[in-house]
Amino acid sequence: MIKIGILGCGTIGGGVIRLLESKGVEIQQKMDNQIEIKKVLARTPDKARAIGVPEEKITQDPDDIINDPEIQIVVELIGGIDTAKDFISRAIKAGKNVVTANKDLIARHGNELYKLANEKNIDLYYEASVGGGIPIIMPMRRTLAGNSILSMIGILNGTTNYMLTRMSKEGMSYDAVLKEAQDLGFAEQDPTSDVDGLDAGRKITILAKLAFNADVSDLDVRCEGIRGVRQRDIVLAKDLGYTIKLLAVAKDKEEGIELGVYPSFIPERHPLAAVSDAYNALYVTGDAVGDVMLYGLGAGAMPTASSVVGDIMQIARHIKAESTGIGNDLRVFDKQVLPAEKTVYSYYVCMTVDDKPNVLSAIAKGFGDHNVSIQSVVQKHTTDNWAELVLITHDVEKKDIDAALKTIGELPEVGRVDNVLRVMNDL
């Protein structure tokens, strides 16, 4: 019998409690051991009562869990950074194993907590912090352990993927689809964390720590969100054989680690292009395994609970075998994050220009003077002597594309640069 304490009884906490209760018999058969929820920390006790937690198990004092010598696994589901960090640190110091779904905390302070966990020889598991129910952390840590991970590209935020899917399939504007997502409860009233790429940035940080053993935090990630994606960009992307997705990118390069979240063109034939609606996916490239994709629901009470319960069961096995802490990675490398200006991508540039014969040569010269070579150009005629010019560059350093766009923006023939987005060709 393994006794656990659950900190937090909101949506995810409720899901975990329901799953553990409904699967009690199966779990016992699978493991030859029982998992008992001894205490649940509920800020609002009525919520715990509503899902059937018995009165004697409900507490409002975290110390009832952290200091209970019988509790061997603490499950942190309160979210946020400071309080959760305090609770988890104290639980680890008290010798308890920890399961958390807290991406904000692990992205910001993961390595500090991993170090603490190593010192105390306990398990700190966080499968649910990235990709909800999708098996990602465990496969990366275990099955792919013989690989050097070269790159990871993920669709790691369900809200923005839902929004981009609607914009693509229904021809809706960004504003209309945001309002719809908010009305349906898919997007927060303050959507910053989703639409500005911060949530995806936290998840790719956790993966970069894990895959590259790098000491990075979410503050190292360059996050560009989807606020600037126009319906017109989506239409132009389609014409060129691409889909626009919000991609979280981590690459382990000799010059440093590239960490970013960017709304990007991705070829329609790529498996990530088929990841629609609220689904998430991570596309991993390892030096031995080649390309692997892990796909599923990145949020929701029961998918997230599935990952939390998987972690609890795994730790319960380790407790029984007195082998907690065996899976912990022991090394952290001091790797640099690549400066933004040195990152290399291909770019889509849409601009409004004079509809005159000499324009293209002036623009081509502006790019060429800054080492930016052009892969393709399409000119679409619009009205009033203005034309829409759409071009895709070859791979260039960011400092070069930035300098080129500055020069070109100042040309008298160029009305305005409408949008610039990265193009992921070499996936």
Add this chain to the structure above:
Amino acid sequence: MIKIGILGCGTIGGGVIRLLESKGVEIQQKMDNQIEIKKVLARTPDKARAIGVPEEKITQDPDDIINDPEIQIVVELIGGIDTAKDFISRAIKAGKNVVTANKDLIARHGNELYKLANEKNIDLYYEASVGGGIPIIMPMRRTLAGNSILSMIGILNGTTNYMLTRMSKEGMSYDAVLKEAQDLGFAEQDPTSDVDGLDAGRKITILAKLAFNADVSDLDVRCEGIRGVRQRDIVLAKDLGYTIKLLAVAKDKEEGIELGVYPSFIPERHPLAAVSDAYNALYVTGDAVGDVMLYGLGAGAMPTASSVVGDIMQIARHIKAESTGIGNDLRVFDKQVLPAEKTVYSYYVCMTVDDKPNVLSAIAKGFGDHNVSIQSVVQKHTTDNWAELVLITHDVEKKDIDAALKTIGELPEVGRVDNVLRVMNDL
């Protein structure tokens, strides 16, 4: 230091040896432990020499590995059933942990070997036996352990997926694409195991054992291959919004387990439809997690070696913590395999019929009399007073569709039934 012995030095064995050698430092850093290859069983010693295995490590006597008290992990990569079973059984009885990539053996005798492994409290790992480098076994066993797995649908054979992709994209015939695959070395000179679905059947058997804890073997799987898939079927499928894939299916139903491999229509918008060329994928539905897809290269020396090395590293951790055997599932349920006639699918039927007004009603009556209701019908005119009739049924039991097709085949208006394929609509 963990010493291992490798049985077999062919393509996969060579890949494993190369990967372990090239990643020695990284593995040591990750685990704070070393893995040393002590002996390699090579039927052709020159092969082992060619990849740099030192002379003193090469043996032609399996007992040099199985009976070496220093060797703690035996890696079986010789393939086939009887000899491999003998070697693995003896290794387990000698107290050694085992890693195998042998799908034929695990599909046929897995439960017997698992039982033996449980008795001796050792790890028997087989990640590479299904889906090559794709993390499948470990995520199912661990991350998704809190779920009841409801169904699994996989593209588990790279050769046939490559062939169907070429037939679909290039308009090639089955015969032409098989010859091409054979010339390129993707298909064997005797392609039976691939094109008749046997290879995919073995893999779905292993997954059904794991996910449903069922005592099944590959002999329980209904395998229908792709020999009968015509270029015309692929064209008609596209017209109707489908792609044809060879799908391995396992469902845990109240009435019994459904286990089969079928060339099937799958909606173009489904993620499995985007799995092209030699890639494999498994689409799993769990009661908590919902839908998850695991995608990657299902074969090849290095992808397969990636999974084998992941297993070796995991076992090495267990050996160090003296906790081998902790992850073994302990239960096997006595579940029935659903008889073929009781399986329920929707079907595509293509037939050549008289081009006369009364034909459709006669055919519709033939289906209706056997409880088969029609979802859609398209009639295409061809030549010489014959028309091509393409219809898709609603879900029906196999005994009903078989009876209906028998009746219809005997109608004077029906020239012939050209093809019948399952349609996977409710994914």
